[in-house]
């Protein structure tokens with residue numbers, strides 16, 4: 146079906162979205178994190194809900210706000226928390242869009258007391274976090290699974306490799322080479338690659354407009 150009405154609706158669909166950074170504790174007062182604002186994921190959540198979807202928005206620490214009767218916000222802190230929450234909802238959803246900037250590493254041991262300074266240098270050993278997106282790619286059934294790729298070099302090749310390695314239906318390549326695209330900005334420049342490796346380039350636009358492009362592309366693929 147490709148008529149206008151079906152093209153513009155997500156009514157009756159459930160959508161899981163991850164957003165924001167994760168914080169990995171070093172000790173009771175410190176963490177390893179990143180500059181992700183969460184804005185891209187929140188905009189996608191708003192757009193999906195505006196089209197009638199019930200949205201489960203799993204967010205790391207973010208100052209973004211959302212107030213929509215169809216959006217259930219689940220706040221998490223660490224990559225492990227986000228992994229658990231994503232797996233809790235994944236079975237029930239039709240679409241999962243993983244836009245979070247999940248920390249790739251966490252301190253191997255979390256100090257139970259605040260680490261005191263000394264004159265010596267300090268080394269913190271890191272261990273990998275679980276890859277949430279890859280884990281969902283392994284267990285997916287009918288779900289349409291969408292990932293992001295944040296790249297600074299060999300963008301297209303790296304994004305394609307992620308799409309295939311993580312068993313995705315679509316990947317959104319986030320171009321950091323463009324000024325005005327990325328973490329701290331309100332704009333983004335994306336390329337969408339589908340699982341047949343067809344790609345579509347989009348202009349630099351507001352994250353609100355980028356969210357519309359992403360959701361529209363997903364609906365087109367679902368209807369195809």
Ligand code: CTP
Nearest residue numbers: 243244245247274275276277278292293294295
């Ligand atoms: N992702 C995830 N869980 C992680 C790491 C990443 O779910 N522990 C997801 C992100 O939300 C994104 C996709 O995987 O949708 C790609 O994230 P990215 O950081 O670009 O790629 P990585 O696979 O982590 O590889 P690298 O950082 O080395 O490029």
Ligand code: CA
Nearest residue numbers: 246247248249
């Ligand atoms: Ca990463």
